[in-house]
Amino acid sequence: MTQENSTNPFREASTLVHRLPDFSAIRDSHYEPAFEAGFAQQLAEIAAITANPEPASFENTVLAMERSGAILERAANVFFNVAAADATDAIQDIERRIAPALTAHSDAVLMNAALHQRFLAVPAAGLEPVAARLLEEYLKDFALAGVGLAGPEQDRLRAINTELAGLGTEFSQAVMHNGNEAALHVSDAAELAGLGSDDLATAAAAALAAGHDGGWLLTLILPTAQPALEVLENRDTRRRLHEASVGRGDAGAGRTLELAAAMAALRAEKAALLGFPCEAARAIERQTAPSLEAVHQMLAPITRAAVRNAGVEAERLAATAGHKIEAWDWAYWSERVRREEYGVDLAALRPWFELESVLVNGVFHAASRLYGLSFTERTDLAGYHPDVRVWEVFNGDGTTLGLFLGDYFTRDTKRGGAWMNSFVEQSHLLETRAVVVNNLNIPKPPPGEPALLSYDEVVTCFHEFGHALHGLFSNVEYPKFSGTNVPRDFVEYPSQVNEMWILWPEVLASYARHHLTGEPLPEGTAEKLQAASLWGQGFTTTEYLGAALLDLAWHELEPGPAVADPLAFEAAALARAGLELEAVPPRYRTGYFNHIFAGGYAAGYYSYIWSEVLDADTVAWFKANGGLDRSNGEHFRSRLLSRGYSVDPLEAFRSFAGRDARTEPLLERRGLA
Structure with a gap:
């Protein structure tokens, strides 16, 4: 290693608790040398595997591969979370160079013919089932990476992969920039009628942080629908906010449509090279x-x-509003109907949903009741940003489970949305415990003020912690099968299940306390929320399906030139699917559909509702078996959450439920039965 690398914190495993990365020692200048050292280390390890004179065996080939790339793993796990959560200009510059280099390295590994032949020579007979599964999964990886292609085709595939990595990084960075630029600045308080005092204070702080002399800044979340649309009384302000949201990426220096079209064309060509339609x-x-x-x-x-x-909902809203409902009207009038029909005012509930209470007395409390977990905040351990908090997680018997990090507030350097990442993945082979992080984008209140959440943000807190539990509970031998390393259309299932505890009586009573008075939610609120849950499902399901089917349309293209008019393509795709509803735009439009063009969900956004079949059936199972009960939690943990990808996911579900999943609970939940 160079002098720079000799003191690089990624050179060796961290000595902190559970190998938490030593963020206090990590500098931007460490990343690229660490990646370079990591590439070199893993290629040398692979060369040793292929040069081994001994016959190929599970131990000297498959396990050797599982142990390879330690420096690269440490650097990548930290860097790509930071690139999403705190992407300074310097980090973005590094990302533009690293993403294509990492892709090229992956191709060098999985297109290595000698390594592939070595894996083919490993005797499968006599391997225990999980070991045999590991060998089989590696062989699938080689095949889908194009190891069997002829030289010129393989060269073209490498070039496509490298170009896609660069375009994906450019798209993601543009989406973050466009979101910051599109935030709506308002100078007249009258235009913000309907926003509560806490929201106004947060918007005023956001305006100052963004460099405005005053006024209020309505920052954008990643999806099309913006929370403020539910309460803003001024119709023109709602229109401006909505148009700012749906127009991201459509024009100007931040236009992303051609990037999306180029990626879709390259992916189509790649699929054809690999023998897929x-x-x-x-x-x-x-x-x-x-x-x-x-x-x-x-x-x-x-x-x-x-x-x-x-359509039925739109008619009801128009009757209430007295005029045709436009896209920017829907949320406002839908909340009006919800209040009238069900006595539920979601915006008025925010004082009962204070972040600290939601997290400690809600999310953690449910995990304690169900799984016996306890959480100790480790103020002696630092995250990658001052807003990041660290907890050590313990099992019911007092043994340590891992670390959980929480990064809850939005900032200009954080991409939109919410997600979970792993800094360290659990593996008995590598003797590691899980270190995971949840990222959300809750507007940060002024100093000394509480962070009051919308009901949707409460849902997101529970949802993302479901991902965290999936990572923390991992109990597998091989890192390839650890935690959330499962198919995309299964990974959302455990997180969606964790949402069920939001309104569970014992949990709700614990966290939903007025932040000033400590009073519980008004009696009957939970029942009203449950009763109101079917209202708006037409809109919610339609906007989701608009995004899911738009995703599939982009990725069902045959090889050929890039789509010349992405907006026309988008409109035609929605029309073909029967989703050309002007008042119900897709949850994500092409220009800011980060999930599929930069987030790993390409042709996989359908996975949320595919996973929800399992989720809804699991909720029904819990309710039928006593609900928030330790024995139920242990059953779910041992039969499913802990197994990662060491077994087929649907086999894990059958082990948990005793049968295949039923679709009826999902249809009932969404009012579609």
């Missing part, structure tokens, strides 16, 4: 869904029912 078919090859056709067969009847229900 389209990228969607290639991507679904490694999912729990049996085929692209099966995905469409599931989505089609749900789409028809959702659009029908959305």
Whole structure:
């Protein structure tokens, strides 16, 4: 190593608790040398595997591969979380160089013919089931990476992968920049009528932080629908906010549409090289869904029912409003109907949803009741940003489980949305415990003021912690199978299940306390929320399906030139799917659909509702078996959450539920039965 690398904190495993990265020692200048050292280390380790004169065995080939790339793993796990959560200009510059280099390195590994032959020579007979599964998964990786292609085709595939990595980074960075630029600045308080005092204070602080002399700044979250649309009384302010949201990436220096079209064309070409009719078919090859056709067969009847229900809702809203409902009107009038019909005012509930209480007395409390977990905040351990908090997590018997980090507030350097990442993945082979982080984008209140959450943000807190539990509970031998390293259309399932505890009486009573008075939610609120849960499902399901089917449309393209008019393509795709509802735009439009163009969900956004079949059936199982009960939690943990990808995910579900999943609970939940 160079002098710079000799003191690089990624050179060796961290000596902090559970190998938490030593963020106090990490500097931007460490990343690129660490990646370079990591590439070199893993290639040398692979060369040693292929040069081994001994016959190929599970130990000297498969396990040697599992142990390889330690420096690269440490650097990548830290860097790509920081690149999403605190992407300074310097980090973005590094990302533009690192992303293509990492892709090229991955190709060098998985297109290595000698390594592939070595894996093919490993005797499968006599291997225990998980070891045999590991060998099989590696062989699938080699095949889907193109190891069997002829030289010129392989060269073209490498070039495509490198170009896609660069374009994806450019798209992601542009989406973050566009979101910051599109935030709506308002100078007249009258235009913000309906916003509560806490929201106004947060908006005023955001304006100052963004460099405005005063006024209020309505920052944007990543999806199309913006929370403030539910309460803003001024129709023109709602229109401006909505148009700022849906226009991201459509024009100007931050236009992303051509990037999206170029990526879709390259993915189509890549799929053809690998022998698939389209990228969607290639991507679904490694999912729990049996085929692209099966995905469409599931989505089609749900789409028809959702659009029908959305139409009924639109008529109800127009009758209440006294005029045609536009996209920027829907949320406002939907909340008005919810209040009138069900006595539920979601905006008025915010004082009962204070972040600290939601987190400690809600999210952690549910995990304690169900799994016996306890949490100790480690103020002696630092995160990658001052806002990051660290907890050590313990099992019911007092043994340590791992570390959980929380990064809850939005900032200009953080991409939109919410997500979970792993800094360290659990593995008995490597003797590691899980270190995971949740990222959200809650507007940060002024100093000394509480962070009051919308109901949707409460849902997101519980949802993302479901991902964290999936990582923390991992109890597998091999790192390739650890935690959330499962198919994309299964990974959302445990997180969606964790949402069920939000309104569970014992949990709700613990966290939903007025931040000033300590009073519980008004009696009957939970029942009203449950009763109101079906209202708006037509809209919610339709906007989601608009994004899911738009994703599939982009990735069902045959090889050929890039789409010349992405907006026309988007409109035509929605029309073909029967989703051309002006008042119900897709949850993500092409210009800011970060999930599929930069977030790993290409041809996989359908996974949320595919996973929800398992989720809804699991919720029904818990309710039928006593609910928030330690024995139920241990059963779910041992049979499913702890197993990662060491078994087939649907086999894990059958082990948990004793049968295959049923679709009826999902249809009932969404009012589509």
